[in-house]
Amino acid sequence: MPLLSIRDLKFSWPGASAPTLDLPSLDLAAGESLFLGGPSGAGKSTLLATLSGVVDVPAKSVEIDGTDVGVLRGAARDRFRADHVGMIFQVFNLVPWLNAVENVLLPCRFSTVRRDRSGSDPIHTARALLSALKLDDASVLDKPASSLSVGQQQRVAAARALIGKPGLVLADEPTSALDEDAKESFVSLLQQECRDSGASLLFVSHDKSLAPLFDRSLDIRDINAGGATR
Amino acid sequence: MIGLGMKSLWNRRFSVGLAVLSIAMSVALILGVERLRNEARKGFANSASGIDLIIAARGNDVQILLATVFGVGSTGAGIDTSVLKMVEGLDPVEWAVPIMMGDNHRGFPVIGTTRAYFDRYGQTESGALSFAAGGPFETSDGAVVGAEVAARFGYAPGDVIINAHGSGAVAFDVHDEAPFVISGVLTETGTAVDRMVIVSTEGFDALHQDPDDAEADPLSALASVPEPSDDSHAHEEHHEAGHDAHDDHSHEEHDDHEHGEHDEPGHDAHDDHEHEEHVEEGHEAHEEHGHDSHDDAAHEHEHEPNTINAIYVGLKDKTAVLSIQRMIAEYKTEALSAVLPNVALLALWSITGTAETALQVMAVAVAIAGMIGMVVMLMASLESRRREFAIFRSVGATPGWVCGQIVIEACLVTLVGLVLGVAMLAGVTFVADPILTAQYGFGLGAVVPVDQEWVLLAAIFCFGAVAGLIPAWRVYRMTLADGLAVRL
Numbered sequence: 056m057p058l059l060s061i062r063d064l065k066f067s068w069p070g071a072s073a074p075t076l077d078l079p080s081l082d083l084a085a086g087e088s089l090f091l092g093g094p095s096g097a098g099k100s101t102l103l104a105t106l107s108g109v110v111d112v113p114a115k116s117v118e119i120d121g122t123d124v125g126v127l128r129g130a131a132r133d134r135f136r137a138d139h140v141g142m143i144f145q146v147f148n149l150v151p152w153l154n155a156v157e158n159v160l161l162p163c164r165f166s167t168v169r170r171d172r173s174g175s176d177p178i179h180t181a182r183a184l185l186s187a188l189k190l191d192d193a194s195v196l197d198k199p200a201s202s203l204s205v206g207q208q209q210r211v212a213a214a215r216a217l218i219g220k221p222g223l224v225l226a227d228e229p230t231s232a233l234d235e236d237a238k239e240s241f242v243s244l245l246q247q248e249c250r251d252s253g254a255s256l257l258f259v260s261h262d263k264s265l266a267p268l269f270d271r272s273l274d275i276r277d278i279n280a281g282g283a284t285r
Numbered sequence: 286m287i288g289l290g291m292k293s294l295w296n297r298r299f300s301v302g303l304a305v306l307s308i309a310m311s312v313a314l315i316l317g318v319e320r321l322r323n324e325a326r327k328g329f330a331n332s333a334s335g336i337d338l339i340i341a342a343r344g345n346d347v348q349i350l351l352a353t354v355f356g357v358g359s360t361g362a363g364i365d366t367s368v369l370k371m372v373e374g375l376d377p378v379e380w381a382v383p384i385m386m387g388d389n390h391r392g393f394p395v396i397g398t399t400r401a402y403f404d405r406y407g408q409t410e411s412g413a414l415s416f417a418a419g420g421p422f423e424t425s426d427g428a429v430v431g432a433e434v435a436a437r438f439g440y441a442p443g444d445v446i447i448n449a450h451g452s453g454a455v456a457f458d459v460h461d462e463a464p465f466v467i468s469g470v471l472t473e474t475g476t477a478v479d480r481m482v483i484v485s486t487e488g489f490d491a492l493h494q495d496p497d498d499a500e501a502d503p504l505s506a507l508a509s510v511p512e513p514s515d516d517s518h519a520h521e522e523h524h525e526a527g528h529d530a531h532d533d534h535s536h537e538e539h540d541d542h543e544h545g546e547h548d549e550p551g552h553d554a555h556d557d558h559e560h561e562e563h564v565e566e567g568h569e570a571h572e573e574h575g576h577d578s579h580d581d582a583a584h585e586h587e588h589e590p591n592t593i594n595a596i597y598v599g600l601k602d603k604t605a606v607l608s609i610q611r612m613i614a615e616y617k618t619e620a621l622s623a624v625l626p627n628v629a630l631l632a633l634w635s636i637t638g639t640a641e642t643a644l645q646v647m648a649v650a651v652a653i654a655g656m657i658g659m660v661v662m663l664m665a666s667l668e669s670r671r672r673e674f675a676i677f678r679s680v681g682a683t684p685g686w687v688c689g690q691i692v693i694e695a696c697l698v699t700l701v702g703l704v705l706g707v708a709m710l711a712g713v714t715f716v717a718d719p720i721l722t723a724q725y726g727f728g729l730g731a732v733v734p735v736d737q738e739w740v741l742l743a744a745i746f747c748f749g750a751v752a753g754l755i756p757a758w759r760v761y762r763m764t765l766a767d768g769l770a771v772r773l
Contacts, residue, residue, distance in 0.1 A: 107679070130683045137681020144679070147672045152296030153289075154534030164289075201295075215680065 056121070057257045058222050059083035059106070064116040065281070066105055075101045075283035082166065085222070088246055088256040090266045093275035102275070103227050106257070107140055108132035120222045141216025143245075145228040148212035149200035155190065155207075156181050158200050159214045162221075169219020171264075177218070184214040186229035187251075188244050203206045206237045213245050220252045228260050242268050286686075290480050290693040293673075297666060301663055302620045304655075304662040305702045311652035312706025312745060313713065316738055318648045320710075322641050326634065329355070332476035335406055335624035337606055338598040340364070340372060340613055343620035347636070348627040355477040356394030358713040362387070363592030364619055372596055375612075377605035380405050384595040385489045385601035388448045391481040395448045397489025397593075403429070406478070407601055414478065418442050419469030425487035428465035433480050442467050448482065448492065486593070598623075652745060658754045659698050663691060663756040667763065674764045690763040695753020707742070 059082065066076040073116060076098050083089050093099055095208060099280035105112045106119070114125035120139050127135055141162070149158045159181040165172035173180045185196060188210040203211065209229055216224045227244070230238040242258075242265055249256045294301045333339075333354045341349045342362040351357040372381045382405055385397030396402075398420045403414050419442030422429055430440050440446065446469045466486055473479055497751055606625060613623035634641075674687045 098756075130685065133678070133681055133683040136679075148676065150673055150676050152292055161677070161680040165686075202628045 057082040057104050058085040058087075058120055060118045062116055062118075063089040064105060064112060066101060066110065066112060068280075074281040076105065076279060078102070078279055081278055083223075083255050083257060085255055086250065087271065088249060088258065088269045090269035090272035091257060091259045091275055092263050092266060092272065094261060097275045098279050098281060099261075099275050100227060103225050103257075103259060104150070106223075106225060107142060108136050134166070137162060138168040139222050141218075141224040143209070143212045143216045143224070143226040144145040146205070146208075148215075149203070149208055149213075149239060151201035152199055155185060155196045155203065156213045158211055159185060159218055161215060162219055163178070166219065169221065172219045181214065181218060181249050182217060184248070185211065187248060188214055189212075205232045206241070208242070209241055210227060213241070213248065217248050217252050217254065221254060224249055224254045224256045226256065226258045226260075228262075229258075230260065230262065230265065238262070238265065239268070250262055286690065286693055287697070288296055290690060290697050293690070294694055294697060296388065300662050300666070301698060304659040304698050305705060307655040308652075308699060308702025308745075308749070309705035309709055311648070311655035312703050312742070313710040314651050315645075315648040315741065315745070316706070316710050317713065318644045319738065322644070326630075328475050329630060329633070331474070332626070332632065334476075335599065335602065336597045336626050337600045338609060338613075339595055339624040339626060339629075340368065340598060341595040341622055341640025343622045346622065346624045346629040347632050349595065349622060349624045350626060350633065352386065353597075354626065356386070356396070356481060359596045363594055364621060366591050366593055368616070368619060368621065369593060369596055371616075372598060372613075375609065376607060377600050377602045379601040380599045382406070382597040383486055383593040384597060385486055386594045388489070388492065390430075390434070390446055390448045391438065393431070393437075393480050393482055395484060395489070399486055399488045402483065402597075406597065414474065415472045416469045417472040419467070422468045422483075422488070424466075424468075424487050425485050425491060427468035427485060427488065429471060429483040430467055431470045431471050431479040431481045431483075434482055435470040438459070440467055440470065442469055444561050446482070448484075458637045470615070472763050477697075490591075491585040546633065652748075654700075655702070656748060659702075660693060660752050660755050663695060663753065664759065667691075667756055667760055670694050671763060671767055674760060675767055678764055678767075683736075684764045687764045688757040691757040691760050692750060692753040695756070696746070696750050699753075702749070703742050703746060 061078050061081040064076055065074045067074040072276040091099060091102075094132050101110075104110045105117060106124070108127065112125045114123060117124040119135075122135060124132065124135065124249070128268075136272075149155075150161070153161075156178060160177055163173055163177050170177060182191075185191065190196065190207060190210050195203065200211065202210060209232070212229065216226075229245075230241055233241055243260075245248070246256065246268065256269075258265075288308060330765075332351065336354070339349055339353050341353060341360045342364050344360060348358060349360055352360045353547070366383070369381060371385050372378055380403045382398055386394065388395040388397075403421050406414055416429075417432065417435075419429075421427075428446060432448075445464045446467060447464050465482075465488060471478060560575065598609070600609065610623040610625065613621050674682075677687055
């Protein structure tokens with residue numbers, strides 16, 4: 056049974072004439088890493104919104120880790136996200152007035168599941184994760200996140216997405232603000248950590264050069280019958 | 286959550302600091318106004334404590350109270366000493382103390398009374414009068430001064446003081462023929478007594494039964510008429526000089542001399558050595574005689590021998606107060622009023638109430654302005670914090686949590702504002718209390734909040750929390766709309 060399973064997902068933004076998403080089928084196995092490419096407006100971000108439970112989706116269309124996201128409402132969806140999904144964004148991933156370790160520990164504030172999975176000492180776990188992502192300089196970790204470089208910020212964001220071993224990590228163009236060298240090392244570090252924690256990774260990007268680094272790669276246009284208008 | 290709130294606020298400490306400061310100021314102002322009001326009332330009430338009735342010539346209750354207890358203004362007329370005898374004879378009356386007024390000592394009211402005053406007055410709340418130095422007057426020329434009077438002029442038992450007619454600060458007429466010797470200094474009470482000079486009724490009467498009065502020189506009275514402009518100047522000079530040596534000189538000599546000096550500045554003609562001395566004193570001598578006639582004519586001085594201005598009455602049986610009051614009001618021989626101090630105080634508060642209300646309204650307005658400042662600060666920060674909220678959402682925060690975070694921040698700002706406001710007031714109290722007490726006889730009182738102030742503080746806190754709901758509601762709507770990824 057796949058970790059993520061999408062069946063006949065149709066979604067329209069309010070006011071849109073045609074559905075942005077019309078996705079007959081998409082599966083992601085546990086521990087698998089999937090690259091999802093495609094130009095802007097093809098529905099990549101909308102897909103992530105449906106998966107993260109920010110927007111309402113029809114019942115039985117999205118299932119994550121055996122839970123039908125479509126039947127969850129409001130706060131329950133937020134809790135589900137906190138427990139099962141780690142997210143990394145393009146930029147602005149961190150709360151600027153918290154330091155790196157505090158940012159990494161944020162999901163543990165909202166999810167007892169992930170706090171329990173972070174071991175007896177979540178702070179230690181957070182430092183270990185950051186260290187695995189090549190962030191182990193104490194002076195960097197104690198500084199407010201706003202004083203970190205973009206590359207450092209993205210690695211902190213990755214550590215946050217991974218802490219407490221969520222089943223699914225969603226990455227929305229996390230490398231677009233990084234330079235060429237940093238991109239590849241970030242992606243390989245991220246994949247390594249996802250593998251270590253057993254998380255499935257859905258990596259969305261328009262940068263096709265990264266596609267070969269993943270287990271599988273798809274173009275959203277090939278699986279999405281809607282979109283293009285957005 | 287609170288930890289996060291504090292970190293978030295610390296991150297914006299400058300604008301938050303301003304909001305906190307404005308709330309602190311309003312808190313200090315509200316509490317300060319409230320305390321001043323209460324302390325002023327308490328000070329007034331204490332001034333009249335222990336007195337069940339004040340009997341005076343018929344007049345307005347508030348006026349009688351102000352005049353007798355606080356030394357502000359005067360009673361309409363005197364009452365005969367026979368009234369005192371009558372009151373003392375009444376069954377429910379435990380004690381009766383006569384009060385004579387109308388003189389001042391360098392601007393402070395002088396009260397003529399009996400020694401019982403010190404035992405009977407101020408028996409509740411502020412405690413009985415006690416002496417910081419010395420004791421009650423033993424003789425008719427003894428005087429007891431209040432703490433503030435003593436502090437102002439550095440008086441100590443044994444010092445000689447001179448009183449003047451009238452109640453103003455400028456002495457137009459000095460009783461320099463009858464100085465008093467200070468027998469005691471009262472401890473500070475925070476009431477009007479601090480500002481009083483208390484002498485015996487005999488001593489007070491003695492001033493006004495000056496034997497010289499009887500033989501007031503008609504010529505000197507004449508002499509004073511043409512030159513009224515000289516009066517005030519001369520009096521002041523006299524007051525400072527404080528002589529009384531010239532009484533032995535004959536009036537005729539005075540008179541001659543006076544005219545001589547005034548009409549012809551060069552006084553070589555006066556070769557007599559006695560006159561020589563006079564030349565310097567003549568002015569004052571002239572004025573002194575002059576004022577006697579003034580006094581009779583102008584009635585600036587209400588006191589006459591064998592009359593008193595008021596009687597403080599204490600009752601054995603407090604329930605008799607109304608019947609005594611009615612009895613006094615119906616007294617046939619003289620028109621009298623019996624004032625219940627607490628009732629008169631209520632009447633006074635109803636007069637001052639408008640000003641107090643205005644002050645309170647101002648204080649509340651400032652508090653509201655402070656709260657609006659805080660809401661504006663929070664609202665202004667929301668736009669720049671949208672990404673921050675989106676991040677919280679992405680890690681599992683519900684819109685409700687984000688909303689609650691804003692309310693917590695509002696509560697924290699209000700709370701810190703409250704603490705700082707109380708601290709500011711404590712600081713102001715510490716600095717200003719000695720000055721206020723010296724100037725007005727009451728201070729801001731306690732440094733830490735007292736009972737009803739906690740209620741006030743709690744009310745402000747609740748108001749702050751409710752005010753925080755405005756930006757919180759906005760942020761709730763915003764986070765719902767924004768989702769997880771804000772693209773600004």
